[in-house]
Amino acid sequence: MQYAQLDIADLERELATLAQRHSAVSGSNLSLDLTRGKPAPEQLDLANALDGILEGNYMSATGIDARNYGDLRGLPEARELGAEILGLDPDRIIADGPSSLTLMYQVIDAAYHYGLSGPAWSSETPVKAICPVPGYDRHFTITESFGIEMINVPMNADGPDMDQVEALVEADPSIKCMWCVPKYSNPSGCIYSPETVQRIAALANRASAGFIVMWDNAYAVHDFEFPPAELDDILAHAERCGTADNVAVFGSTSKITFAGGGISFVAGSPVMLDRLESRMFVMLIGHDKVNQLRHVKLLHGRVEQHMRAHADLVRPKFEAVDRILNESLDGLGIAEWSRPRGGYFIVVDTIPGLAAEVIDLAGRAGVRLTPAGATHPYGRDPDDRTIRLAPTFAALEEVEAATEVLCLCIRLASARRIRAGRDA
Amino acid sequence: MQYAQLDIADLERELATLAQRHSAVSGSNLSLDLTRGKPAPEQLDLANALDGILEGNYMSATGIDARNYGDLRGLPEARELGAEILGLDPDRIIADGPSSLTLMYQVIDAAYHYGLSGPAWSSETPVKAICPVPGYDRHFTITESFGIEMINVPMNADGPDMDQVEALVEADPSIKCMWCVPKYSNPSGCIYSPETVQRIAALANRASAGFIVMWDNAYAVHDFEFPPAELDDILAHAERCGTADNVAVFGSTSKITFAGGGISFVAGSPVMLDRLESRMFVMLIGHDKVNQLRHVKLLHGRVEQHMRAHADLVRPKFEAVDRILNESLDGLGIAEWSRPRGGYFIVVDTIPGLAAEVIDLAGRAGVRLTPAGATHPYGRDPDDRTIRLAPTFAALEEVEAATEVLCLCIRLASARRIRAGRDA
Numbered sequence: 001m002q003y004a005q006l007d008i009a010d011l012e013r014e015l016a017t018l019a020q021r022h023s024a025v026s027g028s029n030l031s032l033d034l035t036r037g038k039p040a041p042e043q044l045d046l047a048n049a050l051d052g053i054l055e056g057n058y059m060s061a062t063g064i065d066a067r068n069y070g071d072l073r074g075l076p077e078a079r080e081l082g083a084e085i086l087g088l089d090p091d092r093i094i095a096d097g098p099s100s101l102t103l104m105y106q107v108i109d110a111a112y113h114y115g116l117s118g119p120a121w122s123s124e125t126p127v128k129a130i131c132p133v134p135g136y137d138r139h140f141t142i143t144e145s146f147g148i149e150m151i152n153v154p155m156n157a158d159g160p161d162m163d164q165v166e167a168l169v170e171a172d173p174s175i176k177c178m179w180c181v182p183k184y185s186n187p188s189g190c191i192y193s194p195e196t197v198q199r200i201a202a203l204a205n206r207a208s209a210g211f212i213v214m215w216d217n218a219y220a221v222h223d224f225e226f227p228p229a230e231l232d233d234i235l236a237h238a239e240r241c242g243t244a245d246n247v248a249v250f251g252s253t254s255k256i257t258f259a260g261g262g263i264s265f266v267a268g269s270p271v272m273l274d275r276l277e278s279r280m281f282v283m284l285i286g287h288d289k290v291n292q293l294r295h296v297k298l299l300h301g302r303v304e305q306h307m308r309a310h311a312d313l314v315r316p317k318f319e320a321v322d323r324i325l326n327e328s329l330d331g332l333g334i335a336e337w338s339r340p341r342g343g344y345f346i347v348v349d350t351i352p353g354l355a356a357e358v359i360d361l362a363g364r365a366g367v368r369l370t371p372a373g374a375t376h377p378y379g380r381d382p383d384d385r386t387i388r389l390a391p392t393f394a395a396l397e398e399v400e401a402a403t404e405v406l407c408l409c410i411r412l413a414s415a416r417r418i419r420a421g422r423d424a
Numbered sequence: 425m426q427y428a429q430l431d432i433a434d435l436e437r438e439l440a441t442l443a444q445r446h447s448a449v450s451g452s453n454l455s456l457d458l459t460r461g462k463p464a465p466e467q468l469d470l471a472n473a474l475d476g477i478l479e480g481n482y483m484s485a486t487g488i489d490a491r492n493y494g495d496l497r498g499l500p501e502a503r504e505l506g507a508e509i510l511g512l513d514p515d516r517i518i519a520d521g522p523s524s525l526t527l528m529y530q531v532i533d534a535a536y537h538y539g540l541s542g543p544a545w546s547s548e549t550p551v552k553a554i555c556p557v558p559g560y561d562r563h564f565t566i567t568e569s570f571g572i573e574m575i576n577v578p579m580n581a582d583g584p585d586m587d588q589v590e591a592l593v594e595a596d597p598s599i600k601c602m603w604c605v606p607k608y609s610n611p612s613g614c615i616y617s618p619e620t621v622q623r624i625a626a627l628a629n630r631a632s633a634g635f636i637v638m639w640d641n642a643y644a645v646h647d648f649e650f651p652p653a654e655l656d657d658i659l660a661h662a663e664r665c666g667t668a669d670n671v672a673v674f675g676s677t678s679k680i681t682f683a684g685g686g687i688s689f690v691a692g693s694p695v696m697l698d699r700l701e702s703r704m705f706v707m708l709i710g711h712d713k714v715n716q717l718r719h720v721k722l723l724h725g726r727v728e729q730h731m732r733a734h735a736d737l738v739r740p741k742f743e744a745v746d747r748i749l750n751e752s753l754d755g756l757g758i759a760e761w762s763r764p765r766g767g768y769f770i771v772v773d774t775i776p777g778l779a780a781e782v783i784d785l786a787g788r789a790g791v792r793l794t795p796a797g798a799t800h801p802y803g804r805d806p807d808d809r810t811i812r813l814a815p816t817f818a819a820l821e822e823v824e825a826a827t828e829v830l831c832l833c834i835r836l837a838s839a840r841r842i843r844a845g846r847d848a
Contacts, residue, residue: 044482044491051714052476058468067468067682097521098712105707109533138709145706254709258491261714282569283529285562285678288522290475290685291715 002333003411003418011419018412022365025405030366032402037186037344037390038259039310046309047257053297058290066289072280073273074263078292081300082265085220086251088235093267094276097287100252100264104214105142107248107266110279111176111212112146117245117272118210121148121176130168130178132160134347134375134386136186139179139216143377150377151175155185159192162199166206173208183231184219187375187388188347189340194232201237204246213238215249221307222255223342224315228304235267244269253295255344256306263288263295311342317391317399321346324400328407334414346389347375348406354413355384361409367402426757427835427842435843442836446789449829454790456826461610461768461814462683463734470733471681477721482714490713496704497697498687502716505724506689509644510675512659517691518700521711524676524688528638529566531672531690534703535600535636536570541669541696542634545572545600554592554602556584558771558799558810560610563603563640567801574801575599579609583616586623590630597632607655608643611799611812612771613764618656625661628670637662639673645731646679647766648739652728659691668693677719679768680730687712687719735766741815741823745770748824752831758838770813771799772830778837779808785833791826 006014058066062076073079074095083090096103112121121127128149131140135155143150151168154161159182169175180200182192192200204211215234223229238244245268253262266276299306322339325348329335337348350358356372363369370388373379389406391399430438482491486500497503498519507514520527536545545551552573555564559579567574575592578585583606593599604624606616616624628635639658647653662668671693677686690700723730746763749772753759761772774782780796787793794812797803813830815823 038493041489041492044489047491048480048482051478051480051482051718054475056472056475058472058475065465065468067471067685068465069462069678069683071684098710099708101709102707113537141706254493258714259493260495260710261491261712282565283526284523285525286522286684288685288712288715290682291712294475 025365033368036393066293077296100250103266159196169207184343187345189338197232204243219343324403348387352383367405449789457792460817490717501720524674527690583620593631608767611769613762621656628667643767748827772811776807791829
């Protein structure tokens with residue numbers, strides 16, 4: 001029965017039970033952590049063959065000595081691997097070092113200070129960015145570091161609310177970019193629908209000059225089910241509507257091989273890549289092509305096979321979270337949650353105004369959760385209802401135990417709130 | 425006999441011989457290259473054990489899983505390796521990815537846009553940098569990309585002309601940084617004397633707020649002779665004169681292990697490192713610690729042993745260049761050159777106004793040399809006399825053949841110039 005429909009006696013009884021259970025758990029020295037959106041050791045083990053895979057041969061198939069300087073676009077074979085992961089043409093890809101976040105920073109830096117697809121953003125103030133929420137805190141950190149104002153737009157099951165997005169960019173020429181994690185979005189896990197992808201591709205035609213779509217396809221192949229879910233090709237759409245120079249696509253192997261020690265990719269139009277390469281030239285003589293070569297040897301032509309092995313490790317953790325949320329919260333009318341078919345996160349939405357309280361209760365019971373608000377620009381969730389769960393890193397039984405505690409805390413905080421409402 | 429003292433008949437005879445030899449060489453389809461300041465394949469081979477060196481063990485001695493995210497200062501062991509290379513305290517070091525040039529860019533970026541050791545440089549205009557010449561073109565490229573004006577200062581045998589440098593920073597508060605390659609300077613090969621190091625360490629006391637010494641110790645252990653030449657510790661001097669927050673030290677393994685695929689280091693005061701780490705946090709979740717761990721296994725405690733093997737490969741090439749320059753040019757009064765005891769470059773100074781012509785003559789004879797002016801800001805050598813030779817990459821016999829051609833071209837251009845002077 002929904003909590004809101006319980007009579008006062010039942011609610012009091014429930015509250016007492018929950019408070020007692022919470023206090024018991026809090027005394028039990030639990031120490032669990034669902035904050036870490038990083039691969040578990042067993043996932044990393046899948047790529048242990050990387051070290052030593054070259055067997056003394058550092059020459060690329062295209063005759064490049066990977067050990068020496070040069071080749072700012074990366075090894076041709078590494079660009080092909082990027083193409084396999086991102087579903088794009090290798091000619092549209094630069095293969096880089098371990099961090100796609102660094103590439104995103106460089107794209108914003110180039111657009112802001114030097115002009116990437118139009119005049120430098122810094123020549124106009126203010127500069128604003130559209131941030132679908134909930135979103136990825138590291139995108140917000142980059143954006144804020146440039147003093148770019150962030151505008152929240154709600155995320156739906158098929159991607160950002162595009163009616164709002166289109167109205168915003170048409171009304172406000174100071175909006176210069178939009179952040180997107182289009183597949184298994186961080187953290188809601190949704191996949192942008194074909195219509196959403198098309199509308200985002202066409203956005204630059206409504207926006208002011210220099211608009212950039214930051215297309216962080218971090219979970220491009222991070223599926224739990226096969227054949228994998230598909231995401232439309234934004235670059236193809238953009239080409240058709242004449243906005244190809246306004247889209248930057250990102251990917252990496254951080255959650256395919258090693259989170260510290262993978263390779264990353266940026267993709268875009270020939271104009272976009274030329275400009276990025278000219279910026280890279282200022283700060284770099286060449287990427288780590290040795291590691292690119294290792295990744296080619298390990299993954300090229302067998303990315304899906306590798307990701308199936310990840311799925312076998314990750315899927316059970318997501319299923320356990322969903323099962324426990326269902327068992328504990330279904331029908332109570334106090335929470336909703338996402339059921340992603342891939343990626344790294346689950347989102348739980350509480351009754352508005354309870355996320356921080358739930359996270360605090362969980363913390364006191366020994367379960368660390370991502371701080372309330374971290375999924376929103378400036379660390380402020382205006383509804384205080386979004387909780388991000390990262391189930392990959394912890395062991396299955398820890399994920400289960402932590403989710404049990406989370407459910408207890410959601411029930412306790414919700415029962416308290418509803419009880420307080422009766423008093424008022 | 426000096427060319428300038430030859431009588432006209434001898435000079436004409438010499439000119440005719442040289443012109444004939446140049447034309448013979450030009451017809452011989454030679455294709456040699458002394459432009460590439462990068463390691464030869466045999467040098468890279470010295471580090472071939474890197475791939476596979478971990479033998480499946482990705483855990484650091486300090487219990488960090490190198491494969492996962494995190495640790496923005498790098499593995500503690502990698503910082504110790506940086507300390508061994510740079511002769512500094514590990515606590516003063518951040519271990520990073522493959523490119524120290526990227527670290528230099530990030531330091532300038534931080535100082536310019538955000539303020540590193542004082543207010544952001546961008547809050548004042550103009551901003552100027554002191555560039556000892558000849559110097560490293562990639563330093564100039566970074567500097568110019570920020571619109572920072574570059575001021576030439578002559579390089580002496582013991583480092584930059586410090587009387588000039590001190591007078592400049594005292595007179596002009598818009599001077600905000602100084603570039604230095606203090607050991608085996610690129611390209612002159614000189615080592616900054618202890619007095620020079622001390623005066624540079626103290627510069628910030630004469631300069632305006634936010635002044636940074638960019639101390640690119642790229643050739644810290646790249647000696648040809650052992651025990652190796654010593655460089656004074658600028659951070660120790662800076663600490664004594666209260667300028668520790670105004671010095672950024674850089675190093676890398678690019679010319680120790682792999683030029684594409686090494687690791688790099690930035691060192692400085694606790695304040696400097698805190699600020700840099702906070703900037704890194706914006707653009708990065710963690711460096712490639714796996715590659716850091718590989719480097720620790722290969723090099724820690726045996727850097728000198730490894731560099732002796734490099735010296736055995738590189739020294740003969742430098743000796744060959746010096747021998748041929750001596751045989752061909754000594755006593756003619758038309759050229760001077762450096763005799764470095766380490767590093768990657770030799771500088772040849774021609775009669776003023778002849779460098780571009782010599783490089784052009786060499787090019788027509790099939791020998792590529794670094795373009796005239798590349799050793800100076802804005803690509804302009806005001807005396808047009810400095811030629812940079814990079815003897816490491818080519819095979820010994822190629823280095824010898826190329827140097828022979830260079831000497832021929834210097835003689836030809838010089839004889840022509842002196843002959844023209846007689847006519848005038």
